[in-house]
Amino acid sequence: MELALTLKALNEKVSDKYAYGEKRIVGIVMARYDIAVTRNIINDCYQYWHYNTGKSLDFFWAGYGAYLCPDDQTNTKMILNFNENQNRAYFDLEAFISIKNEINSKLKNQYKDRIQLVLLNYSNGKLHFDESFQIDLEKNLDENYASIREIVEWITNECHSTYDVVSLAKKLKRNNLWKTIKGVTLGDALNLAIGAAGLS
Numbered sequence: 556m557e558l559a560l561t562l563k564a565l566n567e568k569v570s571d572k573y574a575y576g577e578k579r580i581v582g583i584v585m586a587r588y589d590i591a592v593t594r595n596i597i598n599d600c601y602q603y604w605h606y607n608t609g610k611s612l613d614f615f616w617a618g619y620g621a622y623l624c625p626d627d628q629t630n631t632k633m634i635l636n637f638n639e640n641q642n643r644a645y646f647d648l649e650a651f652i653s654i655k656n657e658i659n660s661k662l663k664n665q666y667k668d669r670i671q672l673v674l675l676n677y678s679n680g681k682l683h684f685d686e687s688f689q690i691d692l693e694k695n696l697d698e699n700y701a702s703i704r705e706i707v708e709w710i711t712n713e714c715h716s717t718y719d720v721v722s723l724a725k726k727l728k729r730n731n732l733w734k735t736i737k738g739v740t741l742g743d744a745l746n747l748a749i750g751a752a753g754l755s
Contacts, residue, residue: 556601556604556608556611556614556616557613557614557615557616558615558616558619558620558621558644559583559615559617559618559619559654560618560620560647560650561650561653561654561657562618562654562657562658565583565615565617565654565682566681566682568615568714569581569677569681569682570680570681573612573677575679575680576678576679577677577678577679577680578676578678578718578719578725579612579676579714579718580612580675580676580677580714580717580718580719580720581612581613581615581675581676581682582612582613582614582615582672582673582674582675582678582710583614583615583617583658583672583673583675584615584616584617584670584671584672585617585618585655585658585666585670585671585672585673586616586670586671586692587618587644587646587648587651587668588619588633588646589633589641589646589648590670592693592696594635594660594668595700596692596700596703597635597637598636598637598638598671599700600700600703600704600707601635601637601701602637602638602639604707604711607708607711608711608714609654611714611715612711612714613711614672614733616644617651617654617655617658618646618647618648618650618651618652618653618654618655619635619644619645619646619647620644620645620647620650621641621642621643621644621645622643623645624643625643628645631647631648631649632645632646632647632648633645633646633709645673655685658673658684661684661685662684662689662742663740663742663743664685664689664740664742665754667691669691669692669693669694670691670692670693671689671690671691671692672689672690672692672707673687673688673689674687674688674689674690674691674710674723675687675720676719676720677747678719684742685742685743685744686719686720686721686744686745687720687742687745688720688724688739688740688741688742688745689738689740690736690738690739690740691737691738691739691740691741692706692738693738694737694738695736695737695738696750698732702736706736708721709732710723715727720745721722721744721745721748721749724745724748724749725740725748725749727739728749
């Protein structure tokens with residue numbers, strides 16, 4: 556789990572973290588912490604997802620930072636309230652709105668103020684927003700967030716051996732998970748690739 560207050564910081568983090576020629580899938584979580592369901596999911600899942608995704612998959616939390624002094628909290632900056640928040644990870648509403656607007660300008664389907672996971676390709680030293688798909692996680696809400704946890708677990712496991720979103724989307728189609736996961740939206744490039752593979 557990675558924190559990204561700005562799109563510039565996110566781009567710098569992936570450039571520093573990954574080799575230029577490396578190919579991999581990166582996740583961006585878009586979720587306002589000032590919504591109760593987001594707080595509950597973070598409380599229940601953040602630590603597990605952090606350790607479980609390991610080196611196979613990074614989730615960047617848009618509008619979130621680290622090491623906020625408790626005295627610097629405001630009505631728009633709040634330290635996350637979950638066990639083991641040793642680096643004082645925090646949510647910054649103004650930063651979230653800014654990065655959300657930047658990401659919206661790069662995606663066909665814009666953020667709708669719901670908990671959303673954007674999965675996109677990293678290659679040639681940068682993120683490729685045109686090679687992405689989105690999952691509206693709130694459409695998968697159920698008791699104890701079981702479906703959301705199952706979706707993230709499946710994606711995590713697949714990213715051990717899958718390094719691009721086209722292949723991941725094809726696996727979703729082939730395994731009939733497409734019908735059980737709600738709120739999946741493909742970008743144009745993925746729609747073309749899925750259609751060319753005869754899986755649409």
